[in-house]
Amino acid sequence: xMMSAIDYALLIPIIPIxxxxxxxxxxxxxxxxxxxxxxxxEGGTIAVVxxxxxxxxxxxxxSGYIGAVSGWDAGNANGDVSAHSATESNDDAVSxxxxxxxxxxxxxxxxxxxxxxESFGFGIYLDHASVMLLFVASFLCLxxxxxxxxxxxxxxxxxxxxxxxxxxxxxxxxxxxxxxxADDFLWLFIFWEIMGLCSYLLIGFYYDKPSAAYAAKKAFLxxxxxxxxxxxxxxxxxxxxxxxxxxxxxxxxxxxQVVADGNxxxxxxxxxxxxxxxxxxxxxxxxxxxxxxxxxxxxxxSALIHAAxxxxxxLYLVVRMIPFFANDQLAGDLSTLALTIAWIGGxxxxxxxxxxxxxxxxxxxxxxxxxxxxxxxxxxLGAAAWLLNNGHTTAGLxxxxxxxxxxFNHAMAKGMLFMASGSVxxxxxxxxxxxxxxxxDHDDGxxxxxxxxxxxxxxxxxxxxxxxxxxxxxxVGSMSIIGIPLIGGFWSKEGIIAxxxxxxxxxxGFLLFGPALLLLIGAGMTGFYMSRMWFMTFAGKANTPxxxxxxxxxxxxxxxxxxxxxxxxxxxxxxxxxxxxxASEGFGHLSLDIVSGLVHELKHAFLPGGDDSVSSILxxxxxxxxxxxxxxxxxxxxxxxxxxxxxxKAKPWLQWLIRLSHKVNSRSHFDNTAWAESSLAEAxxxxxxxxxxxxxxxEKWIVVPFANIxxxxxxxxxxxxxxxxxxxxxxxxxxxxxLTTGSARDYIMMAVLGIxxxxxxxxxxx
Amino acid sequence: MIDPTYAIGLGxxxxxxxxxxxxTNKNAIIVLMCAELILNAVNINFIAAAAQYGDVTGWVxxxxxxxxxxxxxxxxxxxxxxxxxxxxxxxxxxxxxLKN
Numbered sequence: 106x107m108m109s110a111i112d113y114a115l116l117i118p119i120i121p122i123x124x125x126x127x128x129x130x131x132x133x134x135x136x137x138x139x140x141x142x143x144x145x146x147e148g149g150t151i152a153v154v155x156x157x158x159x160x161x162x163x164x165x166x167x168s169g170y171i172g173a174v175s176g177w178d179a180g181n182a183n184g185d186v187s188a189h190s191a192t193e194s195n196d197d198a199v200s201x202x203x204x205x206x207x208x209x210x211x212x213x214x215x216x217x218x219x220x221x222x223e224s225f226g227f228g229i230y231l232d233h234a235s236v237m238l239l240f241v242a243s244f245l246c247l248x249x250x251x252x253x254x255x256x257x258x259x260x261x262x263x264x265x266x267x268x269x270x271x272x273x274x275x276x277x278x279x280x281x282x283x284x285x286x287a288d289d290f291l292w293l294f295i296f297w298e299i300m301g302l303c304s305y306l307l308i309g310f311y312y313d314k315p316s317a318a319y320a321a322k323k324a325f326l327x328x329x330x331x332x333x334x335x336x337x338x339x340x341x342x343x344x345x346x347x348x349x350x351x352x353x354x355x356x357x358x359x360x361x362q363v364v365a366d367g368n369x370x371x372x373x374x375x376x377x378x379x380x381x382x383x384x385x386x387x388x389x390x391x392x393x394x395x396x397x398x399x400x401x402x403x404x405x406x407s408a409l410i411h412a413a414x415x416x417x418x419x420l421y422l423v424v425r426m427i428p429f430f431a432n433d434q435l436a437g438d439l440s441t442l443a444l445t446i447a448w449i450g451g452x453x454x455x456x457x458x459x460x461x462x463x464x465x466x467x468x469x470x471x472x473x474x475x476x477x478x479x480x481x482x483x484x485x486l487g488a489a490a491w492l493l494n495n496g497h498t499t500a501g502l503x504x505x506x507x508x509x510x511x512x513f514n515h516a517m518a519k520g521m522l523f524m525a526s527g528s529v530x531x532x533x534x535x536x537x538x539x540x541x542x543x544x545x546d547h548d549d550g551x552x553x554x555x556x557x558x559x560x561x562x563x564x565x566x567x568x569x570x571x572x573x574x575x576x577x578x579x580x581v582g583s584m585s586i587i588g589i590p591l592i593g594g595f596w597s598k599e600g601i602i603a604x605x606x607x608x609x610x611x612x613x614g615f616l617l618f619g620p621a622l623l624l625l626i627g628a629g630m631t632g633f634y635m636s637r638m639w640f641m642t643f644a645g646k647a648n649t650p651x652x653x654x655x656x657x658x659x660x661x662x663x664x665x666x667x668x669x670x671x672x673x674x675x676x677x678x679x680x681x682x683x684x685x686x687x688a689s690e691g692f693g694h695l696s697l698d699i700v701s702g703l704v705h706e707l708k709h710a711f712l713p714g715g716d717d718s719v720s721s722i723l724x725x726x727x728x729x730x731x732x733x734x735x736x737x738x739x740x741x742x743x744x745x746x747x748x749x750x751x752x753x754k755a756k757p758w759l760q761w762l763i764r765l766s767h768k769v770n771s772r773s774h775f776d777n778t779a780w781a782e783s784s785l786a787e788a789x790x791x792x793x794x795x796x797x798x799x800x801x802x803x804e805k806w807i808v809v810p811f812a813n814i815x816x817x818x819x820x821x822x823x824x825x826x827x828x829x830x831x832x833x834x835x836x837x838x839x840x841x842x843x844l845t846t847g848s849a850r851d852y853i854m855m856a857v858l859g860i861x862x863x864x865x866x867x868x869x870x871x
Numbered sequence: 872m873i874d875p876t877y878a879i880g881l882g883x884x885x886x887x888x889x890x891x892x893x894x895t896n897k898n899a900i901i902v903l904m905c906a907e908l909i910l911n912a913v914n915i916n917f918i919a920a921a922a923q924y925g926d927v928t929g930w931v932x933x934x935x936x937x938x939x940x941x942x943x944x945x946x947x948x949x950x951x952x953x954x955x956x957x958x959x960x961x962x963x964x965x966x967x968x969l970k971n
Contacts, residue, residue, distance in 0.1 A: 845969060846967065846970060847968060847969040848963065848967055849899075849963045849966075850894055850963060853893055853894065854894065857890065
C-alpha cells in the first residue's frame with residue numbers, strides 16, 4: 106500500500122493543535138529566560154517551524170490533488186458543481202474524482218438496531234475551493250508567523266506574553282485548516298467556533314486595555330449572533346437529510362428525497378439561516394460592526410484573522426452551499442436566497458467603502474476595505490448562485506470561479522497590506538520612542554503613549570523614501586485591491602463585476618441590476634480610498650517630527666512583504682493558467698502558457714460564460730470599471746493628498762508615482778474643508794451611527810431588561826432560597842424548643858407516650 | 872396455685888397507680904415512690920410469668936430489679952437531699968433546670 110499525501114492530511118490541523126498547549130506550558134515555565142527570548146523568540150520559532158511543516162504537507166496534498174485532476178478529461182467541461190461523487194478511498198487516495206473524500210474516525214448513531222447516521226466521522230474533503238483556501242491559509246499563516254517574529258518580539262509591551270500570542274495563533278491556524286478540510290458541515294461548524302474563540306482571545310491580547318477588551322467582547326458577541334442562526338440552519342438541514350456530510354447532502358438522491366417530500370422551502374430557509382452565520386463571520390452588513398474594532402488586536406492578528414483567513418470562512422460556507430443551487434432538481438427554488446446574498450454583498454461593498462473614505466486610522470481603512478472586498482466576493486457568489494439556480498450553468502460556474510479567484514487575490518493582497526501597515530505602525534512607534542528618549546525621558550517608556558497615535562495617517566506622510574520595501578508592498582497590494590489591469594485583483598474583480606452584470610442582463614435577473622450597479626460604483630470608491638491611504642502615508646511631506654525619524658530596520662518584517670509582493674504580481678501567471686476556469690471546475694487542467702492564457706482570461710473577464718449576446722454591454726461595463734477604479738479614484742486621491750517628498754528620494758519604481766501625485770496635486774485646487782466639515786463626513790466618521798445604534802438597542806432592549814431579570818432572579822430565587830432556609834430552621838427550632846419545658850413530669854409523659862407509640866407501631870405491623 | 876391472670880392484673884393496677892402518681896404529684900419523693908410502684912408492678916409480672924412457665928429466669932430478673940431499685944432509691948434520695956440543700960425545695964414544678 107502506497108502512502109500518499111492525503112493519508113497525512115489529518116496532520117495538517119493536528120500538528121498546530123498539539124503545538125498549542127506545548128507552547129503555552131513551555132512558555133509558562135521558561136518565561137523571562139534570555140535564551141527563551143532570544144533563540145526561541147518566546148515560542149515564535151516553534152510556531153514558524155510548525156507552520157512550515159504544515160505548509161509542506163499542504164503543498165504535497167495540493168500538488169497530489171492537482172496532479173490527479175489534470176488527468177481528468179476536459180470532456181466534463183460543463184460539469185455540474187454538484188456532481189461531486191465522493192469516494193471513500195484509502196489506498197489509492199488521490200483518485201481522479203473532483204471531490205476527494207477520506208474518513209478516519211467514524212461514530213455511528215443508532216436507534217436500537219437501525220443505523221440513523223454515521224456522519225460524525227471526521228474526514229477530509231478536497232475540491233478546488235478547499236485546495237485553494239488551504240493554500241491561502243497555510244501560506245499566509247507561515248508568512249504572518251515570520252512577520253510576527255519581527256513585529257511582536259521587538260516590542261517590550263509584549264515581553265513575557267508572546268508565548269500566549271504564538272499558542273493562540275497556532276490554535277487559530279488549526280481551526281482554519283480543519284474548517285477548510287472538513288467533509289461535514291458539523292466539523293466545519295466546530296472549527297469555525299475554534300476560530301471564533303481564537304479571534305476573541307487575540308483581539309483581546311492587550312486585555313488590560315479597556316478598548317481591546319471591549320472590542321474582543323464585541324467581536325465575539327456579534328459573530329455569536331450569526332453563529333446561532335448557523336446552528337439553527339444546521340439543525341434544520343439535519344432534520345431534512347439526517348446527515349450533515351457534504352457527500353450525502355449534495356447527492357442527487359438526498360435532494361430528490363427533499364423535493365419528493367416537498368421540503369424545498371425548508372431547505373431554502375435552512376440555507377438562509379446558514380447564510381446569516383456567514384454574514385456574521387465575514388463582517389457583512391448588518392453584522393459588520395465587530396471588524397473595525399477588531400483592529401485593537403496586534404497587527405499580525407489583524408492581518409491573519411481579520412483580513413486573510415477567518416473572514417473568508419463565511420465565504421467558504423457560502424461556497425459549500427453552492428452545490429444546492431447548482432442541483433437541477435432545485436432549479437429556481439433558491440433564487441430568493443441567491444438574490445439576498447448578492448444584495449447584501451452589493452450594499453456592503455459601497456457602504457464600507459464610503460466609511461473607509463474618512464477613516465484616519467490606517468488599519469481601520471484596511472478593515473473597511475476588507476469588508477468591501479469580501480462583499481464583492483459575496484456578490485459574485487450570489488450571482489453565481491442565481492445563475493446556477495436558474496440553469497445558466499456556464500456563466501454561473503464562471504462567476505463562481507471568479508469569486509474564488511478574488512478570494513485568493515484579496516487574501517494575499519490584504520494580508521500583505523496589513524503587514525505593511527504593521528511595518529509602518531511599528532516603525533512609527535519606534536521613532537516616537539527614540540525621540541522621547543533623546544529628550545531625556547528615561548524613566549518610563551510608555552508615559553506619552555496616549556498622546557501620540559502611531560496608527561493615525563495624519564501623523565505620517567512622506568514615508569516612501571524611508572520605507573522603500575513597505576511602500577512598494579503597500580503600492581502593489583493597493584493596486585491589486587483597486588484592480589489595476591493585469592495585477593492580481595484585476596482579473597477576479599472584473600470577473601465578478603462582469604458576471605454580476607451578465608446575471609442582471611439575463612432573463613429574470615433584473616433584480617441583480619442593483620448589486621451590479623453598486624459594484625461598479627464600489628470599484629471607483631475602492632480606487633479612491635486605497636490611493637488615499639497610500640498617498641496620505643507615503644507621499645507628501647512628513648507631518649510630524651516622528652515621521653521624519655522613521656527607519657525600516659526591524660528584522661523579519663520585510664521578508665514576507667517581499668515574498669508577497671512577488672506573489673501578488675505573480676497572479677498574472679495564475680491568471681494565465683486559466684485560474685478562474687480551473688477554480689470554477691470548468692477545466693480540468695492548469696496549463697502554463699502566458700500569452701494565450703492571458704488572452705483567454707481577458708476574453709472571459711469581458712464575456713463570462715462565452716455568451717456574446719450581451720458582449721457589447723459587458724465590454725462597456727469593464728471599460729467603465731477600469732476607468733473608475735484606475736482614473737477617477739486614484740486621481741481624486743492624488744489631487745487631495747498627493748505631494749512631493751521633501752528631502753528623501755524614493756526608489757525609481759515609486760518615484761514616478763510620487764511625481765505624478767505632486768503634479769496632479771499642484772494643478773488641481775480642491776477645497777477639502779467644506780467636505781470635511783459637512784455633516785455627512787461626520788456621520789461617516791461615526792460609522793453612520795450604526796455602532797451607536799446597536800449599542801443603544803443592546804442597552805435598552807437587551808442588557809437592561811436582562812439585567813433586571815437577573816437581579817430579580819438573584820433577589821427572589823437565590824437570596825430567597827438562602828433566606829428561606831435560615832428563616833425556616835429558626836422557626837422550627839423555636840417550635841421544638843418550646844417542647845423542652847424542664848418539668849420532669851412532662852418528660853415522663855413524653856416517655857410514656859413514646860412507648861405507647863412504639864407499641865402501637867409494633868401492633869400495627871403485626 | 873393462683874391464676875397468673877390475677878397476678879398480671881395486679882401488676883397492671885399497680886403500674887397504672889404508679890404512673891398516675893408520677894403524673895399528678897409535685898413532690899419528688901412521692902414521684903420516686905411511684906416509680907418504685909411501677910418497678911414492682913413489673914416484678915410481679917416477671918414472677919407471674921416465671922410461675923406460669925416454670926422457668927427461674929423471671930425470678931432472677933425480679934431479684935436483679937429489686938436490687939437495682941434499691942440502688943436507685945438511694946441515688947434518688949441523695950439527689951433530693953442535695954437539691955433541697957441548694958434550692959430549699961423538692962417541688963418538681965419549681966425545679967426546671969432543663970427548660971429550653
